[in-house]
Amino acid sequence: MEVTTSELSTPETGLKSKILELFSSVPILGWLFGILIAVILEQIVGTPLAWALGLPKIPALFGFLIMLKKPMLVPSTMLYVLLIFLLPIGIVARLTLAPANRLAERMINFSMQGSVLVHLVLLYAIFHIWTGVSDYRLLTLKFTLIAIMVTVSLNVINGYMGEFSCSHPGFMALGAYTASVFSVSLFVNDSMFGQALMPSFLGPFLFPIGLILGGCVAALGALIVAIPSFRTRGDYLAIISLAFMFIVKSLIENLEFVGGPRGLSSQPDWANLPTVFAWTVVCIWVINNFVRSTIGKALNAIRDEETAANAMTVNTKRTKVVAYMFAAFWAGVAGGLFAHVLGYVNPATFGIQKLAEVLAMVYFGGLNSVYGSIVGAMSLSLLGEALRPLELFKWIAIPLLLILVMIYRPTGLIAFKEFNVKKLIQPKKKKGKEV
Amino acid sequence: MSLLHVEKMTHYFGGLRAVHNYDLQIEPGQIRGLIGPNGAGKTTIFNLITGIHQPTEGSVQLGSENLVGLQPHQIASAGLGRTFQNLLLWRHMNVLEHVIMSQYSKMTYGLAGAFFGTTKRKRQEAEAEEKAYGLLELVGIGDLATENVLNLPYGAQRRVEMARALAMDPKILFLDEPTAGMNPEELIQMMAIIRTVHKKFGLAIFLIEHRLKVVMELCEKIQTLVFGEVIAEGTPEEIQNNPKVIDAYLGKEAID
Numbered sequence A: 001m002e003v004t005t006s007e008l009s010t011p012e013t014g015l016k017s018k019i020l021e022l023f024s025s026v027p028i029l030g031w032l033f034g035i036l037i038a039v040i041l042e043q044i045v046g047t048p049l050a051w052a053l054g055l056p057k058i059p060a061l062f063g064f065l066i067m068l069k070k071p072m073l074v075p076s077t078m079l080y081v082l083l084i085f086l087l088p089i090g091i092v093a094r095l096t097l098a099p100a101n102r103l104a105e106r107m108i109n110f111s112m113q114g115s116v117l118v119h120l121v122l123l124y125a126i127f128h129i130w131t132g133v134s135d136y137r138l139l140t141l142k143f144t145l146i147a148i149m150v151t152v153s154l155n156v157i158n159g160y161m162g163e164f165s166c167s168h169p170g171f172m173a174l175g176a177y178t179a180s181v182f183s184v185s186l187f188v189n190d191s192m193f194g195q196a197l198m199p200s201f202l203g204p205f206l207f208p209i210g211l212i213l214g215g216c217v218a219a220l221g222a223l224i225v226a227i228p229s230f231r232t233r234g235d236y237l238a239i240i241s242l243a244f245m246f247i248v249k250s251l252i253e254n255l256e257f258v259g260g261p262r263g264l265s266s267q268p269d270w271a272n273l274p275t276v277f278a279w280t281v282v283c284i285w286v287i288n289n290f291v292r293s294t295i296g297k298a299l300n301a302i303r304d305e306e307t308a309a310n311a312m313t314v315n316t317k318r319t320k321v322v323a324y325m326f327a328a329f330w331a332g333v334a335g336g337l338f339a340h341v342l343g344y345v346n347p348a349t350f351g352i353q354k355l356a357e358v359l360a361m362v363y364f365g366g367l368n369s370v371y372g373s374i375v376g377a378m379s380l381s382l383l384g385e386a387l388r389p390l391e392l393f394k395w396i397a398i399p400l401l402l403i404l405v406m407i408y409r410p411t412g413l414i415a416f417k418e419f420n421v422k423k424l425i426q427p428k429k430k431k432g433k434e435v
Numbered sequence B: 001m002s003l004l005h006v007e008k009m010t011h012y013f014g015g016l017r018a019v020h021n022y023d024l025q026i027e028p029g030q031i032r033g034l035i036g037p038n039g040a041g042k043t044t045i046f047n048l049i050t051g052i053h054q055p056t057e058g059s060v061q062l063g064s065e066n067l068v069g070l071q072p073h074q075i076a077s078a079g080l081g082r083t084f085q086n087l088l089l090w091r092h093m094n095v096l097e098h099v100i101m102s103q104y105s106k107m108t109y110g111l112a113g114a115f116f117g118t119t120k121r122k123r124q125e126a127e128a129e130e131k132a133y134g135l136l137e138l139v140g141i142g143d144l145a146t147e148n149v150l151n152l153p154y155g156a157q158r159r160v161e162m163a164r165a166l167a168m169d170p171k172i173l174f175l176d177e178p179t180a181g182m183n184p185e186e187l188i189q190m191m192a193i194i195r196t197v198h199k200k201f202g203l204a205i206f207l208i209e210h211r212l213k214v215v216m217e218l219c220e221k222i223q224t225l226v227f228g229e230v231i232a233e234g235t236p237e238e239i240q241n242n243p244k245v246i247d248a249y250l251g252k253e254a255i256d
Helices: A002-008 A011-023 A028-052 A064-069 A071-095 A097-110 A112-131 A135-161 A168-187 A200-229 A236-253 A273-292 A294-304 A306-311 A316-342 A352-365 A370-386 A388-408 A421-425 B042-049 B072-079 B095-101 B110-116 B119-138 B154-167 B184-201 B212-218 B236-241 B243-250
Strands: B004-013 B016-026 B031-035 B057-062 B080-082 B172-176 B204-208 B221-226 B229-234
Touching (some): A011 A071, A028 A071, A028 A097, A028 A112, A064 A071, A064 A370, A064 A388, A097 A421, A112 A135, A112 A273, A135 A168, A135 A273, A135 A294, A135 A316, A135 A352, A135 A370, A168 A200, A168 A236, A168 A316, A200 A236, A200 A273, A200 A316, A273 A370, A294 A316, A294 B095, A294 B110, A306 A316, A306 B072, B004 B042, B016 B229, B042 B172, B042 B204, B057 B072, B072 B080, B095 B154, B110 B119, B184 B212, B204 B212, B212 B236, B229 B236, B229 B243, B236 B243
Parallel strands (some): B031 B221
Antiparallel strands (some): B004 B016, B004 B057
């Protein structure tokens, strides 16, 4: 079989499959090693190499920005990416293949949690070093992580439950404002809220309380939407939730004590990378736990056939309301983080454009899949940044991409796939060896 | 004391009287049948008892518990399992997930367990899975556990529904045309499954059927429903020879 397929294929695809085969048994651990080496390498030789190649500075987003701004620099940028990222990652991942697989296996046998922790620490180290090069990267990464939280939580409603909810920006706004009011009024000497009530060194420790408070307010908002709209199925939720989003926006615009349309600023800088990273991990972990439990899978049953779900002892009404509040909670937490990353928040941020962005991420990444939402949120927010030099054309390029995805994969890139952490981090065997 | 006790149940769809003064008593361990021409209101009676529709008048009691006014999931948890005439399966879920899902009300780990994956959750999910595998073996589709339900042949889909209804530990099983659309071979297998289930769990079974062969062989007592009213009730022999029944099915001339 192997022989015939390679004989039939053209040399180009033959090369591609050979490369793919070379890396097919690299475990996640190996890739993480490779990327870690690459980002360390960039830290050390990035600047001189960029100079030597005639680049003004280290390309922030893998050279997309530079290449789009100055097409003359395309070859040297590509060379930079090749030398700093592709080659080192490829070589290290391939060379550490055997030890990485052994290590991954040993860690999993020793302790599942420990193994996950090691992977997360490695991932964080990569993020930390990668963002150490420029503040722009740091900001982009933080927004990407927040986008992941929002997208995964929206997928619970639009994907797992199969309803169409439009109020996620509204929930984000509720969370953002609640958390901001919490931190600004308690810990900052501010013209709007007066003297700080608590010493500011306590702030970072109490910050999670503010975020959770924001999430709870968002969940309460969700309850208000859920009570009337879950009496029947269909488009009601879409309409009511859209209305809710606009109500929240104009409510905040008319609340003078949070600054009205001018917005609320001077949030303390507590949403640093470790904080955002940790919240994102917790968010994904909890949501993934939920959708894989029978209580969470009841959402799928409700989506596919509500009558049957109800007749099979599933309390459909309660399940729907709880899931909606749960999703809103995480949107609220993400909103709180968003406000503190930016250090400023205004109602106009949480409008129809935000909604379009989040919906695009959900449907691009794939319905009913935590995995898909992570991919969708990452790729669209990075793409959004990378295509920034195109200015207006960015808003043509991204929708075009979405349309293409909708044509060729109507449910999104990675739909209906379970996010199984154990499968992800386990060692990979060579093909055929398992049997 | 009968297990299920329905008295003077009447239901109107707008101005249309779908069911009129329907009485039913099912004893523990009894198999009962409900037959009648198309549109007689058989499925409506199922839906009324299982809470999908609310009866306009009348009472429904399971043991000493009143079922009128309860939600379908509450009635199901009380011990009324059912299958559907037109196969209401969940199209994105596999066979095993179906049979685990109907044990929803037995999952007492709550939201904390769902969010944080407690040990209680792991234990209960594992128990549910084990039970599901057992039931799938019982209905003869143990090897299809990880298949998506849409990929199964029709007969196997019917069995999934059966296993799904059994997983909720019902006291009475309502089967809405369990052999509809089956070929003779599948029919015989299905009847064997119904018998096994009846014997193994000592279940009371109430079934709607169009095929008289199935009803006559399985049921102890049969009701015949025409235009929402019971016109005859009795043992299979009595029903078979009842002129009213023959009239309803075959028309007046057949009697003469």
